[in-house]
Amino acid sequence: MTIEYKYEHFLVRAIGLEGVEAKRYVAQVVGMLRALDSLRTGRAVQTFIRAASQWTRVQPYDGRGGPCNAWGGGNNDGGSIFFTPLTFAKAPCASSGAAGNTPMEILMHELVHVVRVISGNWLKGSVTKGDEELIAVMITNILSSELNRCLRGGYGSFPCVNSPIGEYQTSYYKAYLPLIETVHKQNQSLARVLARIDVPFNPIRMYYQRTQPGVW
Numbered sequence: 317m318t319i320e321y322k323y324e325h326f327l328v329r330a331i332g333l334e335g336v337e338a339k340r341y342v343a344q345v346v347g348m349l350r351a352l353d354s355l356r357t358g359r360a361v362q363t364f365i366r367a368a369s370q371w372t373r374v375q376p377y378d379g380r381g382g383p384c385n386a387w388g389g390g391n392n393d394g395g396s397i398f399f400t401p402l403t404f405a406k407a408p409c410a411s412s413g414a415a416g417n418t419p420m421e422i423l424m425h426e427l428v429h430v431v432r433v434i435s436g437n438w439l440k441g442s443v444t445k446g447d448e449e450l451i452a453v454m455i456t457n458i459l460s461s462e463l464n465r466c467l468r469g470g471y472g473s474f475p476c477v478n479s480p481i482g483e484y485q486t487s488y489y490k491a492y493l494p495l496i497e498t499v500h501k502q503n504q505s506l507a508r509v510l511a512r513i514d515v516p517f518n519p520i521r522m523y524y525q526r527t528q529p530g531v532w
Contacts, residue, residue: 321346325366331375344401345374348423357459360509361427368395368434372427376400384409388426389433389448397426415476416456416468424459428452437502446471450495454519458510461517481516489519496523 319338320329328345330338352358365372372395377386380398387398401419403409410417416425429452432438438448449471457467466476467484477484489496496519500507511524 322371323349324362325368325371327371327373329373329375333376341376341400344419345399345423348401348420349374352420352424352427352459355459355462356513357455357462357510357515358424358427360506360513361424361431361455363509364431364503364506365395365427365434370395370434372397372430372434374399377403386422386426389429389431389438395430395434397423397430399423399426411474414474415466416453416460417474418465420463421456421460421465421468424456425452428455431503431506435503440502443498443502447495447498450492451499454492454495454499455510458513458515458518458520461515462513467517485517485519485522489522492519493523496520500524 318329318331319333319342320327321342322328323346326346326349328342328349330341333341349362353362374397377398377400379385381387384403386400386403388396399422401423404417404419404422416422429438429448432448432451437443439445453468453471460467461481467481469475469477479487499520500523507520508524510518511521513521
């Protein structure tokens with residue numbers, strides 16, 4: 317019998333695990349969801365998910381994308397996340413000095429994918445799979461900034477951004493303005509909440525400051 321636990325709109329299921337391992341998995345994931353809820357970025361994303369009329373399922377990673385990976389959202393998986401916290405807590409998947417690769421940041425990345433799916437905006441219009449990954453990296457970087465962690469410079473690897481955050485945010489804003497506008501247009505309720513988070517890196521906040529001063 318699969319051990320599972322309902323937390324808010326999340327159904328955490330220890331599929332494929334038994335006994336102590338199953339209980340540990342459920343406790344770890346639920347603990348991380350609660351920890352994210354105590355942070356402004358995490359709370360904004362989870363509040364959006366709570367408002368949906370469907371459950372988001374979290375279960376152990378199935379290995380489909382290689383050993384050091386997780387999976388969330390996508391047209392075929394809907395509101396599902398395949399994620400194993402301990403994968404990113406030890407070698408070879410954990411590495412010091414890397415960005416965006418703590419278990420909490422990985423889970424956040426997948427939660428953003430779920431938001432895009434349940435809002436009906438996954439790959440909507442001209443948005444590509446690469447764009448979806450960059451949207452998840454951007455919002456997770458806001459969380460990383462809130463945690464005083466280094467920022468992830470892109471998708472596909474985990475390099476830390478080495479330039480001063482202010483300079484990086486300005487150059488990022490110019491380079492990825494269309495992507496920021498996509499989040500604003502397609503997930504406006506979430507974007508407005510994220511824009512209120514005053515942390516060193518928040519290009520969504522910069523967008524609202526420049527385009528809609530005083531409105532949000």
